[in-house]
Amino acid sequence: MNPISRFELNPVIVKELRSRMRGGRAFATLTAALLLLVACGYGLYRLTLAATQYSSMPLSPQIGQVLFAGLVFIELLLISVIVPSVTANAISSEVEKQTYEMLLTTPLPPSRILWGKLIASLGYVFLLIFAAVPLASIVFVFGGVTLRDMFKAIVVLCISAVTFGVIGLFMSALFKRSGRAVAATYIAVLILLLGPLVLAISAGILRQGDPPRWIMIPSPISALGSSLMPSVNPQNLSSLFWMLGSPVYWVMGAPQISLTSIPRPIYHYSLPLYIGLTLILYLITTRLVKPARRWQISWAEALVGFTLLLGFVGVVLLGYAATANRYENIILLDEATPTPAMMIAPLESDSTAPPGLDQPYPSPDVPTPFPGDQYPSPKGATSPDDGSTSLKSVFE
Amino acid sequence: MYAIITRNLTRHFGKVAAVEDLNLKIPAGSLYGLVGPNGAGKTTTLRMLAGLLEPSDGEVRINELTMRKYWGEIQWQIGYMPDFFGVYDDLLVWEYLDFFARCYKISPDRRRQVINELLELVDLTEKRNAYVHTLSRGMRQRLCLAHALVHDPQVLLLDEPASGLDPRARVEMRELLRELRSMGKTILLSSHILSELAELCDDIAIMERGRLVISGPLAEIRRHVSEHRRIRIQLLNDWKLAESILSAHPGVRQIYPFENDGQVRLVEIEFNGDETQSADLLEQLVLHQARVASFSEVTTDLEEAFLRLTKGEVA
Numbered sequence: 001m002n003p004i005s006r007f008e009l010n011p012v013i014v015k016e017l018r019s020r021m022r023g024g025r026a027f028a029t030l031t032a033a034l035l036l037l038v039a040c041g042y043g044l045y046r047l048t049l050a051a052t053q054y055s056s057m058p059l060s061p062q063i064g065q066v067l068f069a070g071l072v073f074i075e076l077l078l079i080s081v082i083v084p085s086v087t088a089n090a091i092s093s094e095v096e097k098q099t100y101e102m103l104l105t106t107p108l109p110p111s112r113i114l115w116g117k118l119i120a121s122l123g124y125v126f127l128l129i130f131a132a133v134p135l136a137s138i139v140f141v142f143g144g145v146t147l148r149d150m151f152k153a154i155v156v157l158c159i160s161a162v163t164f165g166v167i168g169l170f171m172s173a174l175f176k177r178s179g180r181a182v183a184a185t186y187i188a189v190l191i192l193l194l195g196p197l198v199l200a201i202s203a204g205i206l207r208q209g210d211p212p213r214w215i216m217i218p219s220p221i222s223a224l225g226s227s228l229m230p231s232v233n234p235q236n237l238s239s240l241f242w243m244l245g246s247p248v249y250w251v252m253g254a255p256q257i258s259l260t261s262i263p264r265p266i267y268h269y270s271l272p273l274y275i276g277l278t279l280i281l282y283l284i285t286t287r288l289v290k291p292a293r294r295w296q297i298s299w300a301e302a303l304v305g306f307t308l309l310l311g312f313v314g315v316v317l318l319g320y321a322a323t324a325n326r327y328e329n330i331i332l333l334d335e336a337t338p339t340p341a342m343m344i345a346p347l348e349s350d351s352t353a354p355p356g357l358d359q360p361y362p363s364p365d366v367p368t369p370f371p372g373d374q375y376p377s378p379k380g381a382t383s384p385d386d387g388s389t390s391l392k393s394v395f396e
Numbered sequence: 397m398y399a400i401i402t403r404n405l406t407r408h409f410g411k412v413a414a415v416e417d418l419n420l421k422i423p424a425g426s427l428y429g430l431v432g433p434n435g436a437g438k439t440t441t442l443r444m445l446a447g448l449l450e451p452s453d454g455e456v457r458i459n460e461l462t463m464r465k466y467w468g469e470i471q472w473q474i475g476y477m478p479d480f481f482g483v484y485d486d487l488l489v490w491e492y493l494d495f496f497a498r499c500y501k502i503s504p505d506r507r508r509q510v511i512n513e514l515l516e517l518v519d520l521t522e523k524r525n526a527y528v529h530t531l532s533r534g535m536r537q538r539l540c541l542a543h544a545l546v547h548d549p550q551v552l553l554l555d556e557p558a559s560g561l562d563p564r565a566r567v568e569m570r571e572l573l574r575e576l577r578s579m580g581k582t583i584l585l586s587s588h589i590l591s592e593l594a595e596l597c598d599d600i601a602i603m604e605r606g607r608l609v610i611s612g613p614l615a616e617i618r619r620h621v622s623e624h625r626r627i628r629i630q631l632l633n634d635w636k637l638a639e640s641i642l643s644a645h646p647g648v649r650q651i652y653p654f655e656n657d658g659q660v661r662l663v664e665i666e667f668n669g670d671e672t673q674s675a676d677l678l679e680q681l682v683l684h685q686a687r688v689a690s691f692s693e694v695t696t697d698l699e700e701a702f703l704r705l706t707k708g709e710v711a
Binding site for chain 2: 009023103
């Protein structure tokens with residue numbers, strides 16, 4: 001066997017793509033999603049123009065930011081609607097169609113079956129995300145958004161999609177019935193999306209002030225919002241989020257910003273949380289898809305799982321450590337915000353002069369010295385004032 | 397050399413014992429039939445042999461390898477066809493086989509060859525580019541059999557391969573199984589219809605309520621079943637004479653006379669003995685001037701034997 005033919009695609013991926021991508025359904029879904037994005041984009045453009053009609057013409061970057069934020073949030077909505085429907089029946093439909101047992105008698109390990117299902121279904125979702133990139137690029141015509149912003153938004157969208165997908169697979173393997181699995185996945189995704197925001201709003205009402213920001217970490221909405229933050233001005237989005245106004249501000253940068261550091265954006269916490277959740281659910285699901293000896297975990301498997309989780313935690317901690325001097329932690333807020341160094345400097349005063357020796361008034365013919373020259377010298381050694389030095393020498 | 401050996405194989409579902417203390421020895425290269433009424437534990441047994449169910453107790457050996465320890469190797473040696481199976485709707489026939497060939501890591505050039513050979517074997521060559529869901533039931537059954545053969549397994553586990561097939565498809569399936577046996581494969585198939593297996597199998601095991609009732613070569617089972625043979629005798633003259641001879645004979649256990657217009661012309665006896673003894677009986681009747689028009693054995697077919705053995709307790 002030559003080395004090239006030894007590399008084989010996962011058979012499940014081949015099969016899934018063959019049956020999923022054939023015919024008009026996949027094409028029609030993609031077209032419908034893109035048309036929806038186009039319609040929403042145009043609507044947002046008109047809305048931005050209309051909202052500022054009586055004050056002034058909106059600036060082009062304002063339109064760009066509103067369009068960008070609107071499009072990525074609509075894409076998040078699309079993902080959270082489409083992903084559960086394509087992943088939550090991945091395992092259960094095999095069980096229902098009575099093909100699962102034939103699949104399990106083959107030497108294909110269940111973890112590869114799962115992997116193939118995940119890649120095949122997410123492949124379609126990624127196609128959806130990336131197909132919308134050229135469309136979203138229209139914001140660069142208006143400006144106000146950088147390439148980096150778009151990259152960050154796409155990363156957040158992709159990781160959210162993977163998380164939703166693994167939740168779907170987990171439910172599918174757990175319930176083994178498509179109906180229940182799809183319902184459970186939608187409920188889980190809905191809780192993940194809106195639960196933290198509802199909690200944050202309730203906490204805000206109860207406290208009569210800003211809620212703690214960490215409440216909003218699990219929500220992909222706040223992760224996506226915070227990823228837009230440094231360049232997209234939340235003020236510009238008020239027309240977009242008129243209903244969720246205050247949560248948008250909380251998400252996008254509520255706490256006081258000191259001069260040396262900015263608060264760590266919420267997505268810095270959300271993304272590790274999603275990846276961790278994905279890893280754990282994936283590991284559990286590889287057990288759930290086994291027909292027999294489910295919970296007999298061999299040492300090798302346990303070691304692999306443990307190393308994977310430990311490695312992940314390590315990478316996340318390293319990432320935090322590497323960026324620690326740039327960001328302030330929003331979770332550990334008990335430390336006082338450090339005061340910028342340049343405000344600390346002029347503290348020393350004349351009290352450092354020897355006791356009993358008052359500094360004499362400078363003689364009228366000597367020009368008043370520049371304060372910067374005078375203050376940092378506790379002993380007055382570098383002071384240009386000749387009078388005081390001569391007085392000192394007289395006493396000695 | 398035995399292809400499949402089970403030792404005290406047991407599987408409980410909660411408190412219900414689906415299979416209990418099953419001991420089977422299936423010789424390599426044989427066509428072995430597993431018979432029993434619905435719910436006898438045939439499917440459970442086959443699923444355990446295919447590694448889809450963990451036995452509660454007991455041991456399975458396939459080609460002298462214990463299942464628990466050598467499952468990795470055994471997987472390559474068995475092909476399993478479930479009793480109820482589905483097909484992937486959106487795939488073409490050749491893609492369906494291609495998928496399973498990929499699962500068994502068959503190299504691309506070999507794959508094409510295997511698929512063509514299998515399609516020819518199960519007579520689906522002209523359906524190669526048809527969608528799987530357009531196939532008839534019999535074709536699907538054959539396709540499913542073909543999928544189990546992709547990796548050329550030594551042992552085939554077929555759960556009700558002929559269920560739901562019309563007579564023609566049934567004959568075709570039977571021919572196919574004979575052909576597979578001639579290739580040297582060990583085939584274990586289950587059915588709830590005994591006559592179906594009787595024409596095909598070398599050995600048979602009859603199960604009921606999770607237990608083995610009887611097992612062995614078909615001829616042996618037939619003999620065991622026909623210990624109480626029935627002989628039908630048609631008489632032309634005096635019944636009383638014949639009756640005295642019959643009731644005096646030690647092999648006759650029961651006499652069932654049929655009366656017609658006050659006269660007995662037809663009698664059935666339950667006879668315990670082999671063929672020479674029944675010939676002796678006929679000789680005696682003739683010697684005592686009984687005029688015998690016919691003397692024939694009522695062939696107990698296996699169906700009847702099956703009913704007698706399984707007592708119809710499950711059904």
